[in-house]
Amino acid sequence: MKSNLRYSLQITVALLVLFLLLLMSVRYGSNQTSAGTVFNAIFHYDPKDIDQRIIVSIRIPRVLGAMLIGAALAVSGALMQSVTKNPMADSGLLGINAGAAFMLTLCFTFFPKMSTLNTTAFSVIGAGISAGLVFLISSLKKSQMSPTILVLAGMAISAFFTAISEGVAVVANLKQDLAFWHFGGISAVSWAQLTRLGPWIIIALIVVYFMSSNLNLLSLSDDSIKSLGKNILSIRLLALVCVVILSGISVSLVGAVAFVGLIIPHIAKFLVGTDNKKVIPMTVLLGADLTVLADLIARTIDPPRETPFGIIISLVGVPFFIYLARRDGNQI
Amino acid sequence: MNIIETKKVCVNYDKKLTIHDLSIQIPKGQITTLIGPNGCGKSTLIRTIARLLKPCNGSVFLDSENIEQKKTSEMAKEVAVLPQSSDVANDMTVQELVTFGRIPYRHRFSSLSKLDHEKIDWAMEKASVQDLADRHLSTLSGGQRQRAWIAMAIAQDTDTIILDEPTTYLDLTHQLDVMLLIKELNEKEDRTIVMALHDLNHAARFSDQLIAIKNGFLQKAGTVDQVITKENLRNIFNIDANIVEDHGKPMILSYDRWRSGESA
Numbered sequence: 001m002k003s004n005l006r007y008s009l010q011i012t013v014a015l016l017v018l019f020l021l022l023l024m025s026v027r028y029g030s031n032q033t034s035a036g037t038v039f040n041a042i043f044h045y046d047p048k049d050i051d052q053r054i055i056v057s058i059r060i061p062r063v064l065g066a067m068l069i070g071a072a073l074a075v076s077g078a079l080m081q082s083v084t085k086n087p088m089a090d091s092g093l094l095g096i097n098a099g100a101a102f103m104l105t106l107c108f109t110f111f112p113k114m115s116t117l118n119t120t121a122f123s124v125i126g127a128g129i130s131a132g133l134v135f136l137i138s139s140l141k142k143s144q145m146s147p148t149i150l151v152l153a154g155m156a157i158s159a160f161f162t163a164i165s166e167g168v169a170v171v172a173n174l175k176q177d178l179a180f181w182h183f184g185g186i187s188a189v190s191w192a193q194l195t196r197l198g199p200w201i202i203i204a205l206i207v208v209y210f211m212s213s214n215l216n217l218l219s220l221s222d223d224s225i226k227s228l229g230k231n232i233l234s235i236r237l238l239a240l241v242c243v244v245i246l247s248g249i250s251v252s253l254v255g256a257v258a259f260v261g262l263i264i265p266h267i268a269k270f271l272v273g274t275d276n277k278k279v280i281p282m283t284v285l286l287g288a289d290l291t292v293l294a295d296l297i298a299r300t301i302d303p304p305r306e307t308p309f310g311i312i313i314s315l316v317g318v319p320f321f322i323y324l325a326r327r328d329g330n331q332i
Numbered sequence: 333m334n335i336i337e338t339k340k341v342c343v344n345y346d347k348k349l350t351i352h353d354l355s356i357q358i359p360k361g362q363i364t365t366l367i368g369p370n371g372c373g374k375s376t377l378i379r380t381i382a383r384l385l386k387p388c389n390g391s392v393f394l395d396s397e398n399i400e401q402k403k404t405s406e407m408a409k410e411v412a413v414l415p416q417s418s419d420v421a422n423d424m425t426v427q428e429l430v431t432f433g434r435i436p437y438r439h440r441f442s443s444l445s446k447l448d449h450e451k452i453d454w455a456m457e458k459a460s461v462q463d464l465a466d467r468h469l470s471t472l473s474g475g476q477r478q479r480a481w482i483a484m485a486i487a488q489d490t491d492t493i494i495l496d497e498p499t500t501y502l503d504l505t506h507q508l509d510v511m512l513l514i515k516e517l518n519e520k521e522d523r524t525i526v527m528a529l530h531d532l533n534h535a536a537r538f539s540d541q542l543i544a545i546k547n548g549f550l551q552k553a554g555t556v557d558q559v560i561t562k563e564n565l566r567n568i569f570n571i572d573a574n575i576v577e578d579h580g581k582p583m584i585l586s587y588d589r590w591r592s593g594e595s596a
Contacts (some may be wrong), residue, residue, distance in 0.1 A: 090378060162489070216424075216432075219424065223379065224432075225411065226404060227382055227384065227407075227411070227412065228436060228488070229404050229435065231404060274423050275428065
């Protein structure tokens, strides 16, 4: 009972922090607005007021996007770590980043005038294709998607798509256009993207929450899971499909943002223990917290220019990663 | 009455035929132990009767019903399995591990029932791990960890428990603890036990039936006295064993490599 109280408290704090960060993010940016303008923009929207228009049409979708994407990336990291039994795994291992980058390169090369909405859609498809290939390879042998084969197939497919897109980018002289995508940035998230892609993220997050007790099981051996009467293949497959939806959409929207998926699940486990029924909600909130915060810093640290927020997340992430690697190393 | 029966089972493992035409009977309510040299097919057979491997020929029957016709979820209510390598899941607590044993009885979104809680407490008490309930598996000794895993199998509350080398890597006291616990489950709770063991003296002391396997073939099956004989041990393990009697059971006092030419 005591641990439940602690958990409720932690969730409440994380929620409050998120709420505060969301408000600050809507208010602060390259041009400052007063709290009153924010209030009016939300409750008495006046389209003639330019400040209110900036808030409603640019900042709010961007901030909501940052929130959803942070949650999505963090949860897909947690899923990947459970499925592969590897604490250093994230969604990049499924070839998702490489597949999305590949499609984006093709779009930039052959359809340079394509709208952002469409390029995003295509890179979601690219992420799906490369993840699908990884699934296919890892279920070829009767291995039931064994973690080792999954990781190896993911690395091979990633290398393959990266090689092609780098080649195409060099030939078509696209390095500049792709650079920003590789660093990651949320500036482009619009209402149109949010309303089309956001619901998928929300549905996938709900599915993940309801399968969290099955995720706990994944830490057992295949034989143990089967003898408890569960179908491992279907648990793994459902988890990986959620990974593809969550991180495929995120990566397509904001680029290959590293470390959210890697570090957030570990912080969440550090706080609430190993039960995924608690880990998943905490991961959602902390992922949203970190990404909204990083985006806020990215916009305000050097206005009016924007620092790619992937850089900010990595600046926080790398030291933490080294700390984790050292800590885990000590146990062995 | 036989709870488990295999009829002319062949099993492929890693593209090699590891079990050939094997027909065995495992009587209900008894302890049956598989013995044989490393790589003889003990583990493969254990996994086959637990429905973790599919035979390429022949069938396995549980309560006279072909297990291929059973659902995985039904099997889990009748047979609990403790696989050989249980060295995963180290960051969870004993209680969390034992709770997994109730999975076959849980419905999709429901939380633990009163019965589940009772069975979990009972299983932890049986395996004497109730004092370790909140400890992480990684902080336990090998013997404690093995008892925690056995508690999970007990919580599954099945008539049959299958264990693959449950005493491997344990020192002799912990080996004995585990064997006594298994014996108690058989005698007091009336569970059928099927296990693979390397220690022939433990096998002889604690089992009712022995099944000896060599190179994937059935070598000898029967009561302890029928199987543990000088001649059988020579055939199965290629050893020259000095067998004595202890507490009415055969015991191997010493053994040496068997050399052809010497009189057996």
